Amino acid sequence: MSKQAMAKAVQQRTLKTRAKLLDAAQAVISExxxxxxRVEEVVLRAGVAKGTFFAHFKDKDALMDQLIGAEIDRxxxxxxxxxxxxxxxxMSEAMMPLITFMTxxxxxxxxxxxxxxxxxxxxxxPIAMTFGRHAEVVTKWLWDQPFRKDISAELQAEGVQAxxxxxxxxxxxxxxxxxxxxxxxxxxxxxxxxxxx
Amino acid sequence: MSKQAMAKAVQQRTLKTRAKLLDAAQAVISExxxxxxRVEEVVLRAGVAKGTFFAHFKDKDALMDQLIGAEIDRxxxxxxxxxxxxxxxxMSEAMMPLITFMTxxxxxxxxxxxxxxxxxxxxxxPIAMTFGRHAEVVTKWLWDQPFRKDISAELQAEGVQAxxxxxxxxxxxxxxxxxxxxxxxxxxxxxxxxxxx
Amino acid sequence: MSKQAMAKAVQQRTLKTRAKLLDAAQAVISExxxxxxRVEEVVLRAGVAKGTFFAHFKDKDALMDQLIGAEIDRxxxxxxxxxxxxxxxxMSEAMMPLITFMTxxxxxxxxxxxxxxxxxxxxxxPIAMTFGRHAEVVTKWLWDQPFRKDISAELQAEGVQAxxxxxxxxxxxxxxxxxxxxxxxxxxxxxxxxxxx
Amino acid sequence: MSKQAMAKAVQQRTLKTRAKLLDAAQAVISExxxxxxRVEEVVLRAGVAKGTFFAHFKDKDALMDQLIGAEIDRxxxxxxxxxxxxxxxxMSEAMMPLITFMTxxxxxxxxxxxxxxxxxxxxxxPIAMTFGRHAEVVTKWLWDQPFRKDISAELQAEGVQAxxxxxxxxxxxxxxxxxxxxxxxxxxxxxxxxxxx
DNA sequence: TATGAATGAGCGTTCATTCAT
DNA sequence: TATGAATGAACGCTCATTCAT
Numbered sequence: 001m002s003k004q005a006m007a008k009a010v011q012q013r014t015l016k017t018r019a020k021l022l023d024a025a026q027a028v029i030s031e032x033x034x035x036x037x038r039v040e041e042v043v044l045r046a047g048v049a050k051g052t053f054f055a056h057f058k059d060k061d062a063l064m065d066q067l068i069g070a071e072i073d074r075x076x077x078x079x080x081x082x083x084x085x086x087x088x089x090x091m092s093e094a095m096m097p098l099i100t101f102m103t104x105x106x107x108x109x110x111x112x113x114x115x116x117x118x119x120x121x122x123x124x125x126p127i128a129m130t131f132g133r134h135a136e137v138v139t140k141w142l143w144d145q146p147f148r149k150d151i152s153a154e155l156q157a158e159g160v161q162a163x164x165x166x167x168x169x170x171x172x173x174x175x176x177x178x179x180x181x182x183x184x185x186x187x188x189x190x191x192x193x194x195x196x197x
Numbered sequence: 198m199s200k201q202a203m204a205k206a207v208q209q210r211t212l213k214t215r216a217k218l219l220d221a222a223q224a225v226i227s228e229x230x231x232x233x234x235r236v237e238e239v240v241l242r243a244g245v246a247k248g249t250f251f252a253h254f255k256d257k258d259a260l261m262d263q264l265i266g267a268e269i270d271r272x273x274x275x276x277x278x279x280x281x282x283x284x285x286x287x288m289s290e291a292m293m294p295l296i297t298f299m300t301x302x303x304x305x306x307x308x309x310x311x312x313x314x315x316x317x318x319x320x321x322x323p324i325a326m327t328f329g330r331h332a333e334v335v336t337k338w339l340w341d342q343p344f345r346k347d348i349s350a351e352l353q354a355e356g357v358q359a360x361x362x363x364x365x366x367x368x369x370x371x372x373x374x375x376x377x378x379x380x381x382x383x384x385x386x387x388x389x390x391x392x393x394x
Numbered sequence: 395m396s397k398q399a400m401a402k403a404v405q406q407r408t409l410k411t412r413a414k415l416l417d418a419a420q421a422v423i424s425e426x427x428x429x430x431x432r433v434e435e436v437v438l439r440a441g442v443a444k445g446t447f448f449a450h451f452k453d454k455d456a457l458m459d460q461l462i463g464a465e466i467d468r469x470x471x472x473x474x475x476x477x478x479x480x481x482x483x484x485m486s487e488a489m490m491p492l493i494t495f496m497t498x499x500x501x502x503x504x505x506x507x508x509x510x511x512x513x514x515x516x517x518x519x520p521i522a523m524t525f526g527r528h529a530e531v532v533t534k535w536l537w538d539q540p541f542r543k544d545i546s547a548e549l550q551a552e553g554v555q556a557x558x559x560x561x562x563x564x565x566x567x568x569x570x571x572x573x574x575x576x577x578x579x580x581x582x583x584x585x586x587x588x589x590x591x
Numbered sequence: 592m593s594k595q596a597m598a599k600a601v602q603q604r605t606l607k608t609r610a611k612l613l614d615a616a617q618a619v620i621s622e623x624x625x626x627x628x629r630v631e632e633v634v635l636r637a638g639v640a641k642g643t644f645f646a647h648f649k650d651k652d653a654l655m656d657q658l659i660g661a662e663i664d665r666x667x668x669x670x671x672x673x674x675x676x677x678x679x680x681x682m683s684e685a686m687m688p689l690i691t692f693m694t695x696x697x698x699x700x701x702x703x704x705x706x707x708x709x710x711x712x713x714x715x716x717p718i719a720m721t722f723g724r725h726a727e728v729v730t731k732w733l734w735d736q737p738f739r740k741d742i743s744a745e746l747q748a749e750g751v752q753a754x755x756x757x758x759x760x761x762x763x764x765x766x767x768x769x770x771x772x773x774x775x776x777x778x779x780x781x782x783x784x785x786x787x788x
Numbered sequence: 789t790a791t792g793a794a795t796g797a798g799c800g801t802t803c804a805t806t807c808a809t
Numbered sequence: 810t811a812t813g814a815a816t817g818a819a820c821g822c823t824c825a826t827t828c829a830t
Contacts, residue, residue: 433799604789641792
């Protein structure tokens with residue numbers, strides 16, 4: 001076997017092990033949720049050694065970043081497949097799948113906050129990437145349907161993100177969790193994207 | 198000693214212990230920062246037992262809430278003493294002391310997010326109070342100087358908070374930390390409060 | 395309860411927990427030997443948390459030091475109870491219980507070497523103490539029965555230790571393990587303590 | 592290329608790889624010491640895979656045995672080049688280079704003890720060989736200059752080794768490290784080799 | 789021989805929190 | 810109120826060694 005072929009074969013094995021770990025983790029989460037995921041359980045199911053886990057992921061958090069990032073990407077795929085929303089109401093509606101996932105567990109939202117808007121480490125992880133992608137999706141919508149013309153679509157998209165986070169945050173807040181996130185988001189977006197003349 | 202006098206003496210001791218704990222915690226933080234604060238170290242300096250700590254604070258988080266809340270209040274005192282800003286630029290400027298504190302440590306920002314917009318527990322703690330107070334201060338500014346009239350001052354204030362958080366978040370994000378928070382905040386506020394006709 | 399009484403009561407509990415751990419460890423060793431001892435197994439049997447173990451012993455090695463040191467002390471008690479040996483042969487014989495224990499497991503001898511003659515850390519642990527005690531016992535013998543008079547009893551005792559270690563070492567050595575330690579020790583001691591005129 | 596030539600070429604490559612590994616290990620040791628040597632680091636510097644290391648050395652210990660054994664041999668070369676010592680003082684002095692190396696690191700002394708006087712494995716490795724060689728050197732000295740005549744030169748040499756180890760051990764012991772090894776060794780050797788009449 | 793991903797078994801750690809006294 | 814020993818449940822780590830390719 002040539003060196004090149006060997007390198008490829010090796011990489012294949014690596015990829016396979018990584019996939020086994022990710023699959024096992026996903027399975028655990030499906031059954032018990034994100035917060036309940038234990039590294040021990042994951043390696044047990046994946047049928048690999050604990051050391052192998054840490055050879056593939058720096059720590060548990062890195063795996064969470066992968067998994068949650070992947071899930072957000074799946075939600076963004078759904079969102080992207082939709083036609084560009086024509087109204088604020090449609091836009092709020094379109095963002096609901098993403099918001100639903102982000103609010104499925106308090107722990108998930110914490111991980112997202114920690115990795116996205118506020119990544120301390122230099123490496124841009126999967127979740128941080130999705131925030132970029134989300135901004136792009138919204139930006140594209142705003143090209144098709146420019147609600148405001150005084151500021152760039154990019155800036156409008158940043159605002160949409162800020163209000164999405166605000167809406168979710170308030171949902172977890174005991175003072176304000178009576179208003180559904182969808183309604184709150186719509187209120188914010190209307191004020192942000194269609195200021196009265 | 199009368200029963201009443203005794204009760205008073207006891208209360209005095211309680212207050213004294215509490216003060217010792219708060220002082221010790223503040224001292225530790227001054228030297229090593231918020232994240233590095235350990236209950237162990239605090240009780241050691243305060244000269245009390247570990248159990249005593251938890252007789253005074255529900256948990257470590259409650260102490261953090263106190264300390265960080267107090268610091269934010271101090272910043273709000275400064276902000277409140279200022280005259281109502283006449284321009285967006287002045288408003289951004291006025292909010293800087295608060296932002297500076299909130300960005301002093303990644304950990305501090307996390308605690309703030311957790312207790313403010315996203316408090317899971319029912320009790321409204323010191324930090325949550327400061328968010329309320331901040332909204333009030335901004336609302337008052339907007340009564341004096343109504344940048345927008347199509348939406349309520351309260352809603353405008355909520356937006357100001359959302360953008361403050363967004364600006365700070367992006368500051369911690371490696372992708373976007375080249376733009377200073379003050380500039381970013383001003384951009385956001387201008388777009389939010391003075392939409393072009 | 396007074397502060398003093400409280401402190402005493404607390405210490406009692408501490409002592410009790412420590413005893414539970416030592417007993418559990420001893421039990422495991424009796425069944426499976428020193429090398430096979432696992433911290434996990436010890437805390438399980440002692441019925442305490444793992445954290446408690448490390449609150450009592452710096453690490454597994456520190457516990458080993460305690461246990462093996464205690465066992466050597468037991469052997470020294472036996473040795474000390476004997477009348478001072480009158481001949482080299484009797485002296486070699488007297489030291490046999492100690493040698494037997496020290497050679498019961500290769501691992502035990504390694505731990506002993508590491509903690510005794512060659513302790514790197516400043517604290518004198520239990521095993522190091524026993525080496526001092528052993529020297530004292532032998533020194534006392536040599537006061538009663540001075541085989542040599544040209545050098546001090548202390549120096550003679552140091553030599554006895556050196557030859558004991560040498561005899562044991564060679565016993566573990568594949569090249570020389572045909573000669574029984576007792577015979578080798580006797581040869582050494584005769585040459586060391588009763589040089590021909 | 593003939594089969595023979597091929598075999599030779601292969602052998603050449605093998606030797607080259609082995610040399611690369613030894614050089615790399617020596618380099619790591621020069622920089623960080625024996626204890627800090629990691630197989631990972633060695634193969635990295637040698638530019639070979641980890642598995643290759645174990646194709647050349649049974650285990651890490653075997654490499655250590657090689658390296659430390661080689662160094663002791665170098666010290667013995669120096670010792671052997673000296674004229675036979677005429678006095679105990681000269682003999683102690685002559686052994687100093689060896690002792691200096693053996694005390695350079697606690698870890699080195701442990702490895703030496705493990706492989707020499709106390710080798711568990713059947714094969715006589717480099718370090719064990721050096722102990723044999725050291726005994727021979729000392730035995731030769733004692734032929735030239737027979738300090739004692741009541742016991743064989745071989746037995747005297749064994750005693751010299753025992754006392755060398757004892758002197759080194761005590762040097763690492765916090766209780767006794769105030770006396771320099773050279774002085775202690777001389778005291779021992781005088782008592783061992785020139786007992787007063 | 790060479791490769792390097794995978795192994796693995798246990799240690800040490802963490803440290804906020806509890807609870808019997 | 811005060812005490813402080815005990816808890817606990819994973820996590821992270823170690824790193825020499827193996828083995829399928």
